[in-house]
Amino acid sequence: MSVTIHQVAAEAGVSPSTVSNVLNGRSERMLPQTRERVEEAIARLGYRPNGPARQLRTGRSQALGLVVPSVANPFWGTFARHLEAAALQAGYRVLLCNSERDPARERDYLEELWADGIRGVVLCSSLPSLEHVLPLVERGLTLIAFDRTAQAGDPPSLVNISVDNAVGTELATRHLLQLGHRRLALVSGSLHSVNRRARLRGFEAALEEFGLTAADAVVWSGTADHDPAAHGYGDLDFPDLGRSAARELLATGRPPTAIVAINDMCALGIIAGARDAGLQVGTDLSVVGFDDIVLADLATPPLTTVRQPVPAMADAAFAHLRAGIERAGNGGAPGGSLLLRPELVVRSSTGPAPAP
Amino acid sequence: MSVTIHQVAAEAGVSPSTVSNVLNGRSERMLPQTRERVEEAIARLGYRPNGPARQLRTGRSQALGLVVPSVANPFWGTFARHLEAAALQAGYRVLLCNSERDPARERDYLEELWADGIRGVVLCSSLPSLEHVLPLVERGLTLIAFDRTAQAGDPPSLVNISVDNAVGTELATRHLLQLGHRRLALVSGSLHSVNRRARLRGFEAALEEFGLTAADAVVWSGTADHDPAAHGYGDLDFPDLGRSAARELLATGRPPTAIVAINDMCALGIIAGARDAGLQVGTDLSVVGFDDIVLADLATPPLTTVRQPVPAMADAAFAHLRAGIERAGNGGAPGGSLLLRPELVVRSSTGPAPAP
DNA sequence: TTGCACCATTGCAACGATGCACCAAACTAG
DNA sequence: CTAGTTTGGTGCATCGTTGCAATGGTGCAA
Numbered sequence: 174m175s176v177t178i179h180q181v182a183a184e185a186g187v188s189p190s191t192v193s194n195v196l197n198g199r200s201e202r203m204l205p206q207t208r209e210r211v212e213e214a215i216a217r218l219g220y221r222p223n224g225p226a227r228q229l230r231t232g233r234s235q236a237l238g239l240v241v242p243s244v245a246n247p248f249w250g251t252f253a254r255h256l257e258a259a260a261l262q263a264g265y266r267v268l269l270c271n272s273e274r275d276p277a278r279e280r281d282y283l284e285e286l287w288a289d290g291i292r293g294v295v296l297c298s299s300l301p302s303l304e305h306v307l308p309l310v311e312r313g314l315t316l317i318a319f320d321r322t323a324q325a326g327d328p329p330s331l332v333n334i335s336v337d338n339a340v341g342t343e344l345a346t347r348h349l350l351q352l353g354h355r356r357l358a359l360v361s362g363s364l365h366s367v368n369r370r371a372r373l374r375g376f377e378a379a380l381e382e383f384g385l386t387a388a389d390a391v392v393w394s395g396t397a398d399h400d401p402a403a404h405g406y407g408d409l410d411f412p413d414l415g416r417s418a419a420r421e422l423l424a425t426g427r428p429p430t431a432i433v434a435i436n437d438m439c440a441l442g443i444i445a446g447a448r449d450a451g452l453q454v455g456t457d458l459s460v461v462g463f464d465d466i467v468l469a470d471l472a473t474p475p476l477t478t479v480r481q482p483v484p485a486m487a488d489a490a491f492a493h494l495r496a497g498i499e500r501a502g503n504g505g506a507p508g509g510s511l512l513l514r515p516e517l518v519v520r521s522s523t524g525p526a527p528a529p
Numbered sequence: 530m531s532v533t534i535h536q537v538a539a540e541a542g543v544s545p546s547t548v549s550n551v552l553n554g555r556s557e558r559m560l561p562q563t564r565e566r567v568e569e570a571i572a573r574l575g576y577r578p579n580g581p582a583r584q585l586r587t588g589r590s591q592a593l594g595l596v597v598p599s600v601a602n603p604f605w606g607t608f609a610r611h612l613e614a615a616a617l618q619a620g621y622r623v624l625l626c627n628s629e630r631d632p633a634r635e636r637d638y639l640e641e642l643w644a645d646g647i648r649g650v651v652l653c654s655s656l657p658s659l660e661h662v663l664p665l666v667e668r669g670l671t672l673i674a675f676d677r678t679a680q681a682g683d684p685p686s687l688v689n690i691s692v693d694n695a696v697g698t699e700l701a702t703r704h705l706l707q708l709g710h711r712r713l714a715l716v717s718g719s720l721h722s723v724n725r726r727a728r729l730r731g732f733e734a735a736l737e738e739f740g741l742t743a744a745d746a747v748v749w750s751g752t753a754d755h756d757p758a759a760h761g762y763g764d765l766d767f768p769d770l771g772r773s774a775a776r777e778l779l780a781t782g783r784p785p786t787a788i789v790a791i792n793d794m795c796a797l798g799i800i801a802g803a804r805d806a807g808l809q810v811g812t813d814l815s816v817v818g819f820d821d822i823v824l825a826d827l828a829t830p831p832l833t834t835v836r837q838p839v840p841a842m843a844d845a846a847f848a849h850l851r852a853g854i855e856r857a858g859n860g861g862a863p864g865g866s867l868l869l870r871p872e873l874v875v876r877s878s879t880g881p882a883p884a885p
Numbered sequence: 886t887t888g889c890a891c892c893a894t895t896g897c898a899a900c901g902a903t904g905c906a907c908c909a910a911a912c913t914a915g
Numbered sequence: 916c917t918a919g920t921t922t923g924g925t926g927c928a929t930c931g932t933t934g935c936a937a938t939g940g941t942g943c944a945a
Contacts, residue, residue, distance in 0.1 A: 177900095177901060187925090189902075207923080231904095244625070253600050271609075441827045470768075474804075546896075550934090553933080586899080586931080
């Protein structure tokens, strides 16, 4: 059906071994003219090496795995694109999988990727425990945990890459406090994940700086109903979460004047909820998001948010993954957490606190 | 490194062939107890068949390819998720690739997928000519063209799946005309793709129904600067396109009172542009989108748009792909276009035409 | 008892690429 | 002129799985 290395060899009048040598850059061991004849034959026949055969023989694969919660969330889509770009440049391909934040699916995908010869995976899962994928790591899978920081019990070689979430919400919250807001809320969703807990810590740290206590702020972590992990559609529930939160928070006797959202999707939901309640976001109510997805700038009003340095994070993830794969067992891997610095992007969804 | 079929065979006290037979459902030819012993051994050792080896031997692959313009556009992210769900249920996996609407990347990806043993791909490309991937189809690749309709010169077996774009914009435009708008604009971006041309036809058809001519409407197709294909970042330029279009159109002497956008991302850009110009969308200016992405409902104001039946389209794409793969050469393939019916979702970004 | 059909099970040769070990020829040194 | 080295290239076993052809054992009819 397809052209094989033997046909190329015959066409060029050499042995398959020689063609293989050309293919694998061992061309210093042959006459330039031989190499040329082989390359011509390859071009003439339109030959491409058979991936599976190659992989079977070498055990290596030119592909990486990327497991994200859901590509329907533009944040993950954007991250995927950047990782793909970095990988492509180095000759790797990326296989993308949606876990829907389900640990069982995460494990199944990793098992399948492993069986397919993939030896390096970026797992975007902020679960505190990585127990469910530990066996794979022990078998030799290079794993980069994205959007997560190191936890006790992690395998020693595990590299975690994340934005500094605590700093992020601290920036956001301080911004609100500086604008004079004193009744704040954090809409977080379930706090099962390490990054959300870090975001909570940043929120609380900023409050403390300004001499406020937990009593001055409310943390809206939703009900089981709103826990994205409980649904099939993962990240698509964030907007609903935000909308419900806004509805509830704004209906209380002493509603907050500013809300920190756990991410931009949630913030957009909050804005929609505020609009439902007849409030003007940016004057009556301030809202800060987190991520800086493409649409943050297009929202009405444009969303003030904490930007994750996605390109840099994707580059870092790829670099560590590649190093891990190419080290491949021999040589002790470092492991630990890499925290990148977020940046506050002020737009118009935040403004001075309204007069009391 | 990993468990092989030989180890399983040894553990169960049978030959590798028998294990293979169990694995491939040829269990009617063996004693139930043998089968049981093998299954126990598989479970005990945690055996998973090696994908590449299997593929090398059989030529078959349990993976499908999906090439989308850019997962950073939530529409494609959502489509990818639905296709993945359909495929997963049937035991297939999906490999996702971003073409950035670049024909060369489309071809490269298909070549690579083919070399990796993938025999079926959904290509989301609305280019009129599929010339660049024709050689692959001739070699036996089953190709489903998504977001495109059949064109002269297509390979006879090609299945095209798309929403009925003309009907979609016709619904949208008629809605605006019924609201009393008489000065309309279509913001289309470059008209190189078949689906955009179909959307233009629908727009014109609706105008005609109401006795209007091309003189009453303006088609803003942008400049080369705004052509997403000219950029690296594909679909991320749609919002900019919309924003520029709004700025230009609203600055003319006789600005349109209603705008049909080529898609939701573009519509969100138009809304942002209208806001920049101090207009109230839904009263001063009506805007209709196309796609119904998750965020359409969250926009301010919520976006009136033409919904694409994504789950149904994904199911159809998978069903045809599977049929094509499993037919695999023998048996004449049908080929043609499948057009699914869109649906107008009225929200608040459209309203009665303002008094002249 | 022989011949034959039938059965569960197994041996073995692939699939396509790789890379080590080897080889023949050409050169160099003594 | 021989022994040793370098150069340029090839032979072959191998990766893990598959599925056809073949195996030997059993039961039954003739």
